[in-house]
Amino acid sequence: MLDIDQSALGADVALIGVEKRFDGNTVLSRLDLTIRAGEFLSIVGKSGCGKSTLLRLLSGLDQPSSGDIRVDGLTPEDGREDIRLMFQEPRLLPWARVIDNVMVGLPEGGPVAERHARAEAALREVQLADKAAEWPANLSGGQRQRVALARALVSRPRLLAFDEPLGALDALTRLVMQDLILQVKREEAFTAVLVTHDVTEAVALSDRVIVLDAGRVAREVVIDIPHPRPRGDARLAALEAEILGAIFAEGGPVRSAAGGTQLSG
Amino acid sequence: MTAVDPAFRFPTRQDRKSLPVARPWHLRHAAWLPFLVPGLILVLWEIGSHVGLISTQILPRPSAVLVKAWDLALTGELFLHLGVSTLRALGGLAIGGTLGFALGLANGLSARSALLTDTSVQMVRNIPILALIPLVIIWFGVGETARLFLVSISVFFPIYINTFHGVRNVDPQLIEMGRAYGMSRRSLFGKVIFPGALPSIFVGLRYALGLMWFVLVVAETLAAKAGLGYMAMQAREFMMLDVVVLSILLYALLGKLADVVTRALEVRALAWNPAYARH
Numbered sequence: 001m002l003d004i005d006q007s008a009l010g011a012d013v014a015l016i017g018v019e020k021r022f023d024g025n026t027v028l029s030r031l032d033l034t035i036r037a038g039e040f041l042s043i044v045g046k047s048g049c050g051k052s053t054l055l056r057l058l059s060g061l062d063q064p065s066s067g068d069i070r071v072d073g074l075t076p077e078d079g080r081e082d083i084r085l086m087f088q089e090p091r092l093l094p095w096a097r098v099i100d101n102v103m104v105g106l107p108e109g110g111p112v113a114e115r116h117a118r119a120e121a122a123l124r125e126v127q128l129a130d131k132a133a134e135w136p137a138n139l140s141g142g143q144r145q146r147v148a149l150a151r152a153l154v155s156r157p158r159l160l161a162f163d164e165p166l167g168a169l170d171a172l173t174r175l176v177m178q179d180l181i182l183q184v185k186r187e188e189a190f191t192a193v194l195v196t197h198d199v200t201e202a203v204a205l206s207d208r209v210i211v212l213d214a215g216r217v218a219r220e221v222v223i224d225i226p227h228p229r230p231r232g233d234a235r236l237a238a239l240e241a242e243i244l245g246a247i248f249a250e251g252g253p254v255r256s257a258a259g260g261t262q263l264s265g
Numbered sequence: 266m267t268a269v270d271p272a273f274r275f276p277t278r279q280d281r282k283s284l285p286v287a288r289p290w291h292l293r294h295a296a297w298l299p300f301l302v303p304g305l306i307l308v309l310w311e312i313g314s315h316v317g318l319i320s321t322q323i324l325p326r327p328s329a330v331l332v333k334a335w336d337l338a339l340t341g342e343l344f345l346h347l348g349v350s351t352l353r354a355l356g357g358l359a360i361g362g363t364l365g366f367a368l369g370l371a372n373g374l375s376a377r378s379a380l381l382t383d384t385s386v387q388m389v390r391n392i393p394i395l396a397l398i399p400l401v402i403i404w405f406g407v408g409e410t411a412r413l414f415l416v417s418i419s420v421f422f423p424i425y426i427n428t429f430h431g432v433r434n435v436d437p438q439l440i441e442m443g444r445a446y447g448m449s450r451r452s453l454f455g456k457v458i459f460p461g462a463l464p465s466i467f468v469g470l471r472y473a474l475g476l477m478w479f480v481l482v483v484a485e486t487l488a489a490k491a492g493l494g495y496m497a498m499q500a501r502e503f504m505m506l507d508v509v510v511l512s513i514l515l516y517a518l519l520g521k522l523a524d525v526v527t528r529a530l531e532v533r534a535l536a537w538n539p540a541y542a543r544h
């Protein structure tokens with residue numbers, strides 16, 4: 001297995017007192033959160049609790065109403081090639097072939113041959129090198145999402161944010177994609193922030209899971225279990241139950257008895 | 266009710282594989298099949314006038330029309346009229362199409378521009394173009410400008426509307442993706458908005474081409490010194506039925522030609538779209 005110093009290539013992320021309001025409706029309220037370089041953080045929480053909003057702020061698609069966000073010490077702006085966002089839908093350009101879709105992830109300009117080579121390398125990473133000349137319409141849902149992953153990876157981002165990237169896939173394809181995400185994470189060593197509805201997925205993939213509720217971090221659970229994590233492991237199952245409990249608990253932060261769990265908020 | 270053979274079963278995929286590979290007959294003959302019906306009509310028409318079912322005083326025979334076409338081709342008159350009409354059509358298409366396309370883009374991209382002009386355009390659009398003829402004649406006389414104006418304005422609206430709606434209806438998720446991936450305004454337009462609007466723009470173009478010939482016919486029968494419409498009008502004066510029919514057939518042919526060209530462009534430009542891909 002290839003082992004890279006995960007903190008060397010990943011971004012440091014800090015959110016300080018971040019608030020986001022949409023005309024009077026507070027979605028995120030004074031959120032403090034730091035993400036270590038190279039960490040794999042998952043965010044779970046009820047629908048509408050502000051997970052997508054948080055990712056949009058992280059990737060600079062939207063600005064906080066107040067507070068400060070720093071990715072490697074700089075405010076995120078859309079189009080920063082060291083920050084990439086993967087959506088629930090592949091959002092491929094239907095009129096561009098797979099390879100051209102991947103090249104969308106590269107900064108504009110530069111020698112064509114080099115862009116091509118980098119896009120091909122990214123496609124190899126997601127095992128779709130043979131589909132470079134296909135139209136997106138001719139791919140399966142899982143393949144399309146892999147192209148979207150290649151597009152996100154091709155600029156070698158230091159922060160990769162995923163907004164339920166596997167939500168629309170069937171159960172089997174999800175498992176394959178989870179392994180693929182872990183694999184590229186190991187090879188590319190970016191900082192990963194994953195929003196998911198699937199607590200099992202969060203526990204299987206990440207170093208830390210936070211539960212978002214009413215715009216704040218309601219619970220934080222560190223998953224201190226080395227990869228590869230056997231599916232169905234009892235410790236994972238316990239952590240999963242704990243997180244589910246926190247999601248459906250009424251009210252504010254809950255202190256956990258389980259080891260590795262920290263209180264925040 | 267018919268009795269069902271107890272041994273009957275639906276053919277399986279396996280059965281089909283074991284059969285010799287044969288494309289369905291209508292696909293094997295796809296090249297000439299569309300012309301079967303028009304061809305048959307011509308043959309029946311020819312026979313009909315020979316046996317006296319169709320009076321040649323009312324409708325000349327196809328063969329007579331063909332002979333006439335040959336004569337006119339030899340004198341060069343046919344190509345003169347054909348050329349003049351085609352030039353007018355293309356000129357009007359270029360002017361009206363460009364303006365419609367430009368305004369459609371502007372209004373699709375800028376809400377301010379749309380607020381300012383769309384309502385006005387929609388109001389003008391509801392006026393039947395042919396109702397403008399008296400006004401156009403007063404403005405421009407009966408010269409070339411009047412004809413060009415009528416054709417231009419008729420292609421302007423369908424191209425404007427479909428470009429506008431095409432741009433407006435580009436998937437906002439793709440636009441957001443483009444923004445998230447740092448596309449410049451230029452490449453956002455070139456890679457996302459324009460290709461996204463293209464299917465709709467083609468719909469407008471097809472519609473515009475139909476209107477273009479329609480308005481041109483009327484404009485050329487008004488007062489012209491050349492063109493297919495003029496040729497038909499002249500022939501009517503002298504009761505030359507074969508020339509009248511010839512000019513009608515030529516309009517049909519030109520319309521079909523415009524359609525074929527658009528279709529070829531569509532197949533090329535929209536190859537990514539399964540709905541347009543070649544079969």
Ligand SMILES: Nc1ncnc2c1ncn2[C@@H]1O[C@H](COP(=O)(O)OP(=O)(O)OP(=O)(O)O)[C@@H](O)[C@H]1O
Pocket residue numbers: 022027046047048049050051052053054
């Ligand atoms: N552009 C916007 N304008 C107004 N309100 C918005 C906007 N975007 C999000 N919201 C509101 O913010 C809240 C959080 O939305 P968000 O999309 O972040 O939720 P989520 O946690 O991602 O939910 P889900 O799990 O269903 O995806 C919702 O109540 C939503 O209505």
Ligand SMILES: [Mg+2]
Pocket residue numbers: 051052053163
């Ligand atoms: Mg969401």
